[in-house]
Amino acid sequence: xxxxxxxxxxxxxxxxxxxxxxxxxxxxxxxxxxxxxxxxxxxxxxxxxxxxxxxxxxxxxxxxxxxxxxxxxxxxxxxxxxxxxxxxxxxxxxxxxxxxxxxxxxxxxxxxxxxxxxxxxxxxxxxxxxxxxxxxxxxxxxxxxxxxxxxxxxxxxxxxxxxxxxxxxxxxxxxxxxxxxxxxxxxxxxxxxxxxxxxxxxxxxxxxxxxxxxxxxxxxxxxxxxxxxxxxxxxxxxxxxxxxxxxxxxxxxxxxxxxxxxxxxxxxxxxxxxxxxxxxxxxxxxxxxxxxxxxxxxxxxxxxxxxxxxxxxxxxxxxxxxxxxxxxxxxxxxxxxxxxxxxxxxxxxxxxxxxxxxxxxxxxxxxxxxxxxxxxxxxxxxxxxxxxxxxxxxxxxxxxxxxxxxxxxxxxxxxxxxxxxxxxxxxxxxxxxxxxxxxxxxxxxxxxxxxxxxxxxxxxxxxxxxxxxxxxxxxxxxxxxxxxxxxxxxxxxxxxxxxxxxxxxxxxxxxxxxxxxxxxxxxxxxxxxxxxxxxxxxxxxxxxxxxxxxxxxxxxxxxxxxxxxxxxxx
Numbered sequence: 001x002x003x004x005x006x007x008x009x010x011x012x013x014x015x016x017x018x019x020x021x022x023x024x025x026x027x028x029x030x031x032x033x034x035x036x037x038x039x040x041x042x043x044x045x046x047x048x049x050x051x052x053x054x055x056x057x058x059x060x061x062x063x064x065x066x067x068x069x070x071x072x073x074x075x076x077x078x079x080x081x082x083x084x085x086x087x088x089x090x091x092x093x094x095x096x097x098x099x100x101x102x103x104x105x106x107x108x109x110x111x112x113x114x115x116x117x118x119x120x121x122x123x124x125x126x127x128x129x130x131x132x133x134x135x136x137x138x139x140x141x142x143x144x145x146x147x148x149x150x151x152x153x154x155x156x157x158x159x160x161x162x163x164x165x166x167x168x169x170x171x172x173x174x175x176x177x178x179x180x181x182x183x184x185x186x187x188x189x190x191x192x193x194x195x196x197x198x199x200x201x202x203x204x205x206x207x208x209x210x211x212x213x214x215x216x217x218x219x220x221x222x223x224x225x226x227x228x229x230x231x232x233x234x235x236x237x238x239x240x241x242x243x244x245x246x247x248x249x250x251x252x253x254x255x256x257x258x259x260x261x262x263x264x265x266x267x268x269x270x271x272x273x274x275x276x277x278x279x280x281x282x283x284x285x286x287x288x289x290x291x292x293x294x295x296x297x298x299x300x301x302x303x304x305x306x307x308x309x310x311x312x313x314x315x316x317x318x319x320x321x322x323x324x325x326x327x328x329x330x331x332x333x334x335x336x337x338x339x340x341x342x343x344x345x346x347x348x349x350x351x352x353x354x355x356x357x358x359x360x361x362x363x364x365x366x367x368x369x370x371x372x373x374x375x376x377x378x379x380x381x382x383x384x385x386x387x388x389x390x391x392x393x394x395x396x397x398x399x400x401x402x403x404x405x406x407x408x409x410x411x412x413x414x415x416x417x418x419x420x421x422x423x424x425x426x427x428x429x430x431x432x433x434x435x436x437x438x439x440x441x442x443x444x445x446x447x448x449x450x451x452x453x454x455x456x457x458x459x460x461x462x463x464x465x466x467x468x469x470x471x472x473x474x475x476x477x478x479x480x481x482x483x484x485x486x487x488x489x490x491x492x493x494x495x496x497x498x499x500x501x502x503x504x505x506x507x508x509x510x511x512x513x514x515x516x517x518x519x520x521x522x523x524x525x526x527x528x529x530x531x532x533x534x535x536x537x538x539x540x541x542x543x544x545x546x547x548x549x550x551x552x553x554x555x556x557x558x559x560x561x562x563x564x565x566x567x568x569x570x
Contacts, residue, residue, distance in 0.1 A: 018145070019062050021047070021055045028065045035065075042082045046153045048146050053426075058145050059180065060086075067093060085156040143183040164317070165266055167259045169198040171484075182224040185261070190234050192241060193263055199226040200291050201255035201276040201484040205550035209251060229258070242267070242314065246326045253547050255335070255483035255537075257307070259289055266315045273546050274309025274332040275483050275537050277349060287315045292347040303348070309334075333546045336536035337485055339524055340474045341382050341445045352525060355385050360523035361473045361515055362389025362443065369513030370394060371441055371469045375434070377401030379444040379456055386473035387443035394441075401435040401460065402428050428456065436464030446474045447503070447514075448487060450494035454507040461508075470509040475517045475541040482549055487540060517541055 021032050024045075035055075039045060045065060047055035057065075067089040071081040081092065142161060144151030148170060152158055169184040185198040203209075206225035213231045214220070220227055232248030233241070241262060249256075255275035260267040268289045270278045281288045281301035288301045296303050307313055310327035335342070338349050345355035365386065376398045378387030391398035405427050440460050447453050453470065460468045476495030481487045490496045494503055504512040517538065518528040526535055539545040 018048075018059070019057045021057070024057050024062060024065065027062060028069050030065060030069055038078065038082050042079070044082055044153060046150050048150060058150075060144055064089065083154070085154070085159075088156065143180060145180060145183065165261060167196065167198050167261055167266070171198075171200055181222045184224070184226060185259070186222065186224065186226055186230060188230045188234065190230075190241075195230070195233070195241075196261045197226060197229060198259045199224075199229070200257045200278075201271065202482055203228060203252050203256065204254035204482045204547055204552070205252065206254075207551040208554060228252070229256075242312070242324070245269070246312070246324075250327075253550055255547075257291060264317045267312060268307055268315075269312040270307045270309055272310035272327040272330050273537070274334045275546070276335065277338060277343070278307040280304045280307055280313065285319055287319075287321065289313075292343050292349065294344045294347040297346070306350075308332075331533055333534060333537040335483065335485070336520065336524065336538045337474070337481070337540060340520075342485065345385055350524070357523050357525075358385035358445075358473065359389035359392075361520060362386035362391075363393040364519035364523050365443070365471050365473060365513070365515045366390045366393035368516055368519055369471055371471075371511060371513075372439065373441045373467070373469060374438040375399045375401060376441045376443060377435065377460070379442060380404035380428070382445040383443045383473065386445065390441065390443055390471065396441060399431075399434050401431050401440060401463075401465075402456070403431050404428055428459065430459045430463035432463040435460060437466055439467040439469070440465045441469045441471055442509075443471050443473060445472070446477055447472055447494055447507075448477050449492055450503065450506055453509075457507050457509050467510045468508075469511045470504075470507060470513075472512075472514040475514050475520060475538075476503075477540050479540050479543045481540045482545070482552065483537065483539075483547075485540065 019027065021035060024030070024035065025032050035045060039047070045057055045061045047057050047061075050056050064086050067086070068078075068081050068084075071089065071092055072078065076092070081089065084092065142151065142157060148168075167185050171184065185196040187194065187196045189195075203225040206228045209228045209232065210218075210220065213228065213235070216235070218231045218235070220231070229248055229252065232251055233244045236244035236247040238244045238247050245260065245267065249269070249271075254271070255273070256269075256271045257276040257278035258267075258269050260269075266287070266289075268278060268280065270276070277291055279290055279293055279296065281290070281293075281296040281303050283299065283301045288296060288299065289307070290296055293303050308325075309332040310325055310330065312324040312326065314322045314324065316322075334350060339352075339354055339357045340361070343349050343354045345358060347354045349357075362385065366389070373396050376387050376391040376394070376396050377400070378384040378398075380400075380402055381404060388398060390396075442456065442460065444453065444456070457468050457470060477487065478490070478493055478495035480490050480493070487493065494506065498506060500512060515523075520538075520541075521527075521529045521535070524536070529535070529538070534542075534544060534546075537546050
């Protein structure tokens with residue numbers, strides 16, 4: 001993770017490209033039927049699906065298929081080469097080309113920086129291309145678009161990433177958009193050596209900082225806001241890396257939880273308001289950081305504590321851990337939407353079970369918005385805990401009136417309406433035998449654009465529901481988020497355009513109600529919202545942003561100016 005990726009690890013052509021099955025056939029000479037058979041038989045390729053359900057192949061898979069075709073043309077059987085990783089395929093092709101295979105004993109791994117430089121110079125002078133290639137292959141990082149299971153399709157891909165330190169990143173695209181060049185961790189060679197960074201959150205003054213850096217000669221390789229931090233570190237005048245990092249973060253606005261790596265240490269830090277979460281755990285003597293506690297559970301790590309707002313934790317190669325607090329002690333404002341939707345229900349956030357908070361939201365919702373009904377139905381899966389709480393408090397039976405397919409991901413984070421609608425149709429199906437003839441209370445976590453809610457209400461009516469009452473486990477989302485939740489522009493938010501009656505009519509429900517902002521705060525253990533000093537970031541509900549929104553102000557500055565006719569004076 002601490003070294004530059006080799007040139008052959010970068011896909012040819014546009015790194016942002018994805019290819020249809022017809023395009024892959026033209027590019028590789030491999031027939032569509034062949035690709036489908038390999039997918040079933042060997043588990044590769046692993047295509048994603050577009051909004052119409054058609055197979056789409058990332059660039060890295062296209063590269064691997066090209067190499068497979070070369071091996072087949074050389075006489076190898078599909079069963080011997082299709083399951084191979086990129087690195088193993090390259091070794092196979094090297095053998096065909098007459099390049100000798102080198103053992104790992106040829107590659108020194110315990111040399112000092114000076115010795116490594118001397119070795120590189122010697123190899124280059126002797127034209128030791130195979131040795132150089134093998135060394136680089138031991139220091140690559142793997143990037144890809146899609147789910148983790150799609151990028152790391154088999155164990156061999158993980159085995160290609162040796163080392164004593166690692167970081168991974170699964171943030172869905174927000175600032176900068178999709179594309180391989182925005183996939184993190186981002187890596188850079190700084191004056192003092194390699195440096196990588198992974199970021200959860202959004203920087204609200206990234207465009208302003210980027211323009212200033214570009215004006216000074218900086219060259220950006222991505223459109224991600226995260227790369228701004230790398231350039232700020234690189235241009236800082238402070239002597240140590242930690243001081244440079246602090247110097248860079250003092251210029252940054254917005255929300256961030258960061259994992260940074262150098263060859264000899266890992267650094268974890270959280271923004272001064274603690275908007276985005278970050279936790280620390282242990283596996284034996286190893287230290288682990290993650291965005292939520294469930295990630296620690298999955299890998300068998302023991303939860304230690306949350307990283308405090310504004311805290312920087314440094315873990316050295318010998319295991320020493322040090323904590324720094326360079327930003328003072330401002331009142332924290334962690335994101336309350338983590339409790340509503342973002343975190344997994346089996347996580348613990350702010351010392352509280354996310355599941356239990358969501359159940360309490362349902363209790364508050366039942367108290368605030370009761371209704372005569374026969375059945376409480378959750379919109380799975382994020383609406384389930386709140387629906388359980390609503391049913392317990394109201395006494396109305398709970399039932400799975402909607403059955404979810406677990407082969408479709410979250411529709412909230414899909415980038416387009418078409419993709420969301422296609423996923424909703426594939427993801428949810430009405431349990432007609434349960435809902436027919438009944439008065440239904442639908443419980444969902446939030447309403448953003450309203451189009452998904454409308455389709456779910458219609459699904460219940462098509463299944464024979466007599467009445468459909470919609471209850472929402474969060475206040476109306478009437479403001480955009482600029483801190484890492486990819487809500488759309490404000491004019492696309494249903495609650496920003498309509499009042500309650502209009503929203504009810506839009507989603508074609510018999511009634512509609514949201515939990516109040518104070519009810520939400522009570523569910524997270526507060527007496528209510530402190531308007532003078534809010535305990536959480538709730539800007540998506542209240543419009544009360546805890547930081548400056550410099551980039552937003554810059555974008556709207558021109559439209560806020562008084563425009564006078566050309567050649568006229570006032």
